[in-house]
Amino acid sequence: MTEQDFPPLAFSGCPLDRGEAIRRDEAAMSALLTQPASRRIVLRGGEPLMRADGRLVRYPLTDPEFAPEGDLVFLGFEDNCALFAGETSDASEPFEDVRFSDPRAAGMRLEAGESGIYAFARSLLLWRERRGFCSNCGGRLQAVDGGLRRDCPACSTFHFPRTDPVVIMLPVDGEHCLLGRQAAWPERMWSALAGFMEPGESIEEACAREVHEETGVCVDHARAEYVASQPWPFPSSIMIGLIVPAATRDVTIDPAELEAARWFSRADVRDMLAGIHPDADIPPKIAIARRLLEVWAAR
Amino acid sequence: MTEQDFPPLAFSGCPLDRGEAIRRDEAAMSALLTQPASRRIVLRGGEPLMRADGRLVRYPLTDPEFAPEGDLVFLGFEDNCALFAGETSDASEPFEDVRFSDPRAAGMRLEAGESGIYAFARSLLLWRERRGFCSNCGGRLQAVDGGLRRDCPACSTFHFPRTDPVVIMLPVDGEHCLLGRQAAWPERMWSALAGFMEPGESIEEACAREVHEETGVCVDHARAEYVASQPWPFPSSIMIGLIVPAATRDVTIDPAELEAARWFSRADVRDMLAGIHPDADIPPKIAIARRLLEVWAAR
Numbered sequence: 001m002t003e004q005d006f007p008p009l010a011f012s013g014c015p016l017d018r019g020e021a022i023r024r025d026e027a028a029m030s031a032l033l034t035q036p037a038s039r040r041i042v043l044r045g046g047e048p049l050m051r052a053d054g055r056l057v058r059y060p061l062t063d064p065e066f067a068p069e070g071d072l073v074f075l076g077f078e079d080n081c082a083l084f085a086g087e088t089s090d091a092s093e094p095f096e097d098v099r100f101s102d103p104r105a106a107g108m109r110l111e112a113g114e115s116g117i118y119a120f121a122r123s124l125l126l127w128r129e130r131r132g133f134c135s136n137c138g139g140r141l142q143a144v145d146g147g148l149r150r151d152c153p154a155c156s157t158f159h160f161p162r163t164d165p166v167v168i169m170l171p172v173d174g175e176h177c178l179l180g181r182q183a184a185w186p187e188r189m190w191s192a193l194a195g196f197m198e199p200g201e202s203i204e205e206a207c208a209r210e211v212h213e214e215t216g217v218c219v220d221h222a223r224a225e226y227v228a229s230q231p232w233p234f235p236s237s238i239m240i241g242l243i244v245p246a247a248t249r250d251v252t253i254d255p256a257e258l259e260a261a262r263w264f265s266r267a268d269v270r271d272m273l274a275g276i277h278p279d280a281d282i283p284p285k286i287a288i289a290r291r292l293l294e295v296w297a298a299r
Numbered sequence: 300m301t302e303q304d305f306p307p308l309a310f311s312g313c314p315l316d317r318g319e320a321i322r323r324d325e326a327a328m329s330a331l332l333t334q335p336a337s338r339r340i341v342l343r344g345g346e347p348l349m350r351a352d353g354r355l356v357r358y359p360l361t362d363p364e365f366a367p368e369g370d371l372v373f374l375g376f377e378d379n380c381a382l383f384a385g386e387t388s389d390a391s392e393p394f395e396d397v398r399f400s401d402p403r404a405a406g407m408r409l410e411a412g413e414s415g416i417y418a419f420a421r422s423l424l425l426w427r428e429r430r431g432f433c434s435n436c437g438g439r440l441q442a443v444d445g446g447l448r449r450d451c452p453a454c455s456t457f458h459f460p461r462t463d464p465v466v467i468m469l470p471v472d473g474e475h476c477l478l479g480r481q482a483a484w485p486e487r488m489w490s491a492l493a494g495f496m497e498p499g500e501s502i503e504e505a506c507a508r509e510v511h512e513e514t515g516v517c518v519d520h521a522r523a524e525y526v527a528s529q530p531w532p533f534p535s536s537i538m539i540g541l542i543v544p545a546a547t548r549d550v551t552i553d554p555a556e557l558e559a560a561r562w563f564s565r566a567d568v569r570d571m572l573a574g575i576h577p578d579a580d581i582p583p584k585i586a587i588a589r590r591l592l593e594v595w596a597a598r
Contacts, residue, residue, distance in 0.1 A: 004521055012501040020512045021553065120499025127498070130456070131434045138432035138439075148497070157429070161498050165464045165537055198447070199426070199460050199535050200419025202311040203528040213319045222303055226525035229502040236498050238464055254320065 006294060009230040010107040010286035014116030016076030016083060023074060023145040032074070032082040033061060040084040041075075041117065042066045043125055044100050048118045052097040054111040056118060058083070066090045073124045074146025075117060085121035087129075103234065107286040116231070123236035124148070127161045134159070162236055167206045168194035169242040170292040171219050173249060176263040177296060178217060179282075183259040188281045190262065190272075192289035194239070207242050215261040216252030219244045227295055230288040241288045243296055269297045305593060308529040309406040309585035313415030315375030315382060322444040328373060331381040332360060339383040340374075340416065341365045342424055343399050347417045351396040353410040355417060357382070365389045372423045373445025374416060384420035386428070402533065406585040415530070422535035423447070426460045433458070461535055466505045467493035468541040469591040470518050472548060475562040476595060477516060478581075482558040487580045489561065489571075491588035493538070506541050514560040515551030518543045526594055529587040540587045542595055568596045 022028045032038050039058040042049040049057045049066060059065060061072070061084070068086025075083045094100065103122065107115055124147060131150055134141055139154035150159040170192050171178040179190040195210035197203070208221035224244040232239045251261045264272070264280070271277040273294060283289045321327045331337050338357040341348040348356045348365060358364060360371070360383070367385025374382045393399065402421065406414055423446060430449055433440055438453030449458040469491050470477040478489040494509035496502070507520035523543040531538045550560045563571070563579070570576040572592060582588045 009501070011499070012504060014499050014504070018497065018508065020508075021555070024555075116499060120497070123498030133432060133434050133437035135430045135432050135434045135440075135458075138437040140437075141434075159434075160463075160495065162461060163464055163496050163498055164459075165462055196459065197462050197537060198317070198419070199422030199462055200310070200313050200415060200530045200532065202308070202530060203537065203539070205311060205313070209317065209319075231499045231501060233499065238496060238502065240502070256320070256323075 006291060008112050009228065009288055009291060010110075010112075010115045011119035011231045011233060012116050013112045014120050015113040016078055016117060016120075018076040019074070019082075019146075023148060026144075029074060029146050033072070033084075035082065036060065037080075038082040038084065040068065040072055040086050041121060042068070042086060042088050043121060044088050044090070046103055046122055046126060047100040048103075048106050048110070048122070049094060049098065050101050050106060050110060050114075052099075054109055054114060056110070056114050057098055066092075071143055071147060073121070073128065073143075074148070075120055075124075083117070085125060087125050104286070108284060119231045119233040122233040123163075123231070124161060126233075126235040131159060164237045165197040165203075166194055166232070166237045166239050167197060167203060167210055167242060168192050168239050168288055168292070169207045169211065169224070169244050170296055171211055171217055171244050171246040172296060173246040173263070175266050177266075177269065177293070178211075178215065178246065178251075178261060178263055180214060180253070180258045180261040182257070186281075188279060189283070190264070190280050191283050191287070192241075192292050193261075194289075196237075203240055203242070207244055211244070214254050214257045216250065217261075218247040220247050228288060228291055239288045241292050243292060266297060269293050273297060305590060307411050308527065308587055308590060309409075309411075309414045310418035310530045310532055311415050312411045313419050314412040315377055315416060315419075317375040318373070318381075318445075322373060322447060325443075328445050331373070332371070332383075334381065335359065336379075337381040337383065339367065339371055339385050340420060341367070341385060341387050342420060343387050343389070345402055345421055345425060346399040347402075347405050347409070347421070348393060348397065349400050349405060349409060349413075351398075353408055353413060355409070355413050356397055365391075365393075369427075370442055370446060372420070372427065372442075373447070374419055374423075382416070384424060386424050403585065407583060418530045418532040421532040422462075422530070423460060425532075425534040430458060463536045464496040464502075465493055465531070465536045465538050466496060466502060466509055466541060467491050467538050467587055467591070468506045468510065468523070468543050469595055470510055470516055470543050470545040471595060472545040472562070474565050476565075476568065476592070477510075477514065477545065477550075477560060477562055479513060479552075479557045479560040481556070485580075487578060488582070489563070489579050490582050490586070491540075491591050492560075493588075495536075502539055502541070506543055510543070513553050513556045515549065516560075517546040519546050526591055527587060538587045540591050542591060565596060568592050572596060
């Protein structure tokens, strides 16, 4: 089995036409804001307003319920209708089957494509919130391109949303794989090693550096195997998932990063996937870490 | 042949121990700045000072030649000696076999590991230059962690270097592959399609979106094949190289992005690689676009 045999990962599969060309057309973007068919989804503190059926709630732009604070960001088109997203601060309680959902829980409860729309909206809105000022001159920024760019009128610098690449990897040695756990995690929880990429390194080099920094284990990064990637809107990463052959076995953890690292057998991993391991759990289905384990265990 | 059979790409292969743990130790970092064994490399406007033999020039920190403006950034250790980088504005002319080199030319002329060191230094210094102010509150930032983080004393936001993921891909259909050209490029030049990833999309989805936006061609993104990645310090991207099966052939270019897109046969590509094609050239060896073509042509 390969990654293609598994269903799409949560937060991917955004079905929208992102409308690249129309974004740059200011008049067309303004017109979409007055079209009766245009809709908006609603986030509050990053939490999406969703129905029990796994769908995001869509409001006409004129609907006063959960009115947005600040500008709407443009997400794209679905069925030729424009879809926007906005943050509300309206503290009122929604209906029973319409709820603001904890972001990670939303990843589990939203339909596949819906969680992709949510990931896009959340990343964009969080980025906007932390990007009020120009990092080059300190001036106030203005949104353009439907919110997918922010410009500085003072020094003419353009600012684009951040997407931070993160490597997440499963070092393997024959019938064993290496997982780590952080002190802050729930008891029993183990997961793949991960870390942000730095400038001036390839994906494979970042993988080797992170594994070595966190566990002291050396990997054969030239044989790292790309498995899958996943947008991770907490706040705006792209998780790049790898399986990599280990070159050494001895573990020396960096206590600033991990509480422990441990080699598990393939049989262990199958038990963890089945939820019957005596002392270890792994992340839920929304996490690419679990996908790496599923792919490896199925070999 | 697979990507592993080819030599490392330019701007990768940085051989330094990046010294993750010591970065966070302010006293240790200060001590390194007074150690006689510590060295610095020099950039001027992003151009590295290098020797004709393909090595970066390393100065003791006390050497007045090409003195740095502003703080040095810490790159890591080589042979247990700390290596820093600084930008100089000293306009004096270096010796004949010691020259500031155009950045792309440096990619071709620097030894493999040296170009990785340069990529790291250039990305970090350019990022610092454009990150004087906090994007959250407009306050002035201070460098910490040897320059690998910039903090805002006013609002306590941490800022990390940007690494922008870019997808670069070769759509293929049997014996043909699709290349594009931009109007600003030299005559005859064709290259792989490429674009920045957006929030809320996987690598494969970004690949499909970019190919469709630029050329109207649909690809089977579930069967996209990761080939290699390359740090690209212009200013700070990670190029993620894919070969992807096309699902359609008809080309409709976006004139804002491309001047033309064209299907080339495998025989064409072999001629382009050999430099004997009658009307088309491809990028030089430092570019991952060429690597994608090399890998595909060798199949």
